[in-house]
Amino acid sequence: MFEALAEAEGHYLSGQRLADLIGCSRTAIWKNIEELRKSGIEIEAVRKKGYRLIHLPDGLTENEILYGLETKILGKKVFHFDTTPSTQLIAHQEAAKGAPEGTMIVSEEQTSGKGRMLRDWHSSKQKGIWMSLILRPILPLEKAPQFTLIAAIAVAKAIEDITGLEPQIKWPNDLLLNGKKVTGILTELQGEADQINYLIIGMGINVNQESKDFPDELQEKATSLLIESGEKIKRKILVQHILKNLEKYYLIYIEKGFTPIKIIWEAYAVSIGKTITAQTSRGNITGIAEGITNDGVLMIRERDNQLHYIYSADILIH
Ligand code: BT5
Numbered sequence: 001m002f003e004a005l006a007e008a009e010g011h012y013l014s015g016q017r018l019a020d021l022i023g024c025s026r027t028a029i030w031k032n033i034e035e036l037r038k039s040g041i042e043i044e045a046v047r048k049k050g051y052r053l054i055h056l057p058d059g060l061t062e063n064e065i066l067y068g069l070e071t072k073i074l075g076k077k078v079f080h081f082d083t084t085p086s087t088q089l090i091a092h093q094e095a096a097k098g099a100p101e102g103t104m105i106v107s108e109e110q111t112s113g114k115g116r117m118l119r120d121w122h123s124s125k126q127k128g129i130w131m132s133l134i135l136r137p138i139l140p141l142e143k144a145p146q147f148t149l150i151a152a153i154a155v156a157k158a159i160e161d162i163t164g165l166e167p168q169i170k171w172p173n174d175l176l177l178n179g180k181k182v183t184g185i186l187t188e189l190q191g192e193a194d195q196i197n198y199l200i201i202g203m204g205i206n207v208n209q210e211s212k213d214f215p216d217e218l219q220e221k222a223t224s225l226l227i228e229s230g231e232k233i234k235r236k237i238l239v240q241h242i243l244k245n246l247e248k249y250y251l252i253y254i255e256k257g258f259t260p261i262k263i264i265w266e267a268y269a270v271s272i273g274k275t276i277t278a279q280t281s282r283g284n285i286t287g288i289a290e291g292i293t294n295d296g297v298l299m300i301r302e303r304d305n306q307l308h309y310i311y312s313a314d315i316l317i318h
Contacts, residue, residue: 002041002067003067005018005043005051006053008053010052012049014051039063041053041056058208058232060080060239061078065080071247073101073102073250074104074243074250075102075240076103078105079094080107081105083125084109084111085111087107088200088202090105091132091133095190095200099134102134102135104131105132106239107130108126108130109123114186115186116186121186126208127207127208127224128208128209128224128235129205129238130203131202131203132203133200133201133203133246135198136198138195138196141189142295144196146261146296147199148172148186148187148296149172149292150253150261151187151201152169152172152173153169154242154245154248155175155242156169156175156268158238158241158244159183163228164229165177167182169265169269170270170271170315171269172298173186177223178223178228180220180222181222181223183204185202185203186204187199187200187201187202188202206222207238208225208233208235258294262294270317271289271317274288274318275289275318276288276318277316278298278310278313278314278315279313280312285300285308285310287301289315293309297309298315
């Protein structure tokens with residue numbers, strides 16, 4: 001229904017024509033139009049002419065995401081919310097109920113968006129993309145952190161394609177523009193024995209916020225695509241690019257392993273060759289970031305030449 005109206009590109013389609021196209025009654029068409037209107041899509045109805053799409057809001061409903069989506073696996077099923085505590089929580093629930101790989105949860109707003117280690121993720125209404133994807137790779141548990149890096153390059157490339165901006169990736173899960181965070185990624189997993197049962201990849205992307213939309217504590221740290229490019233971005237287009245890129249890199253990874261991903265990742269990496277401090281749960285390590293291993297683990301060489309392998313940390317770049 002939505003697709004038929006969108007494909008008519010602003011021309012009228014009669015109720016009968018729509019009913020024929022979709023294979024349902026004219027009463028069902030009318031009900032369907034009302035549903036679409038409720039979701040914020042403006043549809044004009046003119047007697048004897050029919051229905052016409054006038055305005056698409058910058059929404060992320062299933063209809064809007066599916067229309068024009070060029071993927072085979074990711075985003076084929078979308079759960080859309082106006083508000084939810086966290087898309088990660090819903091994704092866990094749906095995955096546990098057996099949702100297929102590629103199922104996506106997206107919300108216009110999150111009231112308790114989460115970062116790593118129980119930190120908060122600020123997710124203001126309709127200004128960003130707050131989404132979680134369910135993946136079901138058949139892999140051992142220790143491969144899960146690599147998915148943060150796969151998602152990071154997928155988002156970085158999508159931002160580049162759409163805005164021309166050049167994001168940098170700070171290991172493991174931050175995307176930066178001008179040194180400020182524009183995206184955070186959170187990979188969570190559920191596994192049994194040594195195998196991944198499912199992964200939830202959470203992505204928080206600041207899109208159309210102005211500075212005043214961020215709380216005081218994020219003023220110096222956070223930025224958005226609008227702030228950096230001066231232009232409002234249609235979130236749906238960005239979501240579609242992210243899904244397409246992520247599917248591409250995911251399939252490359254499944255077929256060829258992490259090495260091709262590592263090469264792309266390194267091209268976006270901000271800290272390699274620089275002096276950094278890794279703040280780990282066991283203390284701080286300062287040295288030169290040498291790169292990542294073939295598994296995605298960060299390598300830091302201290303002044304005494306000792307090489308450290310970092311599996312999880314926050315990074316300060318000096
Ligand atoms: C992250 O954690 O960067 C992972 C963020 C993942 C968010 C997505 S949104 C969809 C899905 N549903 C969720 O509930 N979560 C995921 P971490 O590296 O721990 O960074 C968290 C820190 O980033 C916070 O302590 C703040 O300092 C900062 N921060 C919070 N909100 C931000 C924002 N909107 N933009 C930039 N920085 C932010």
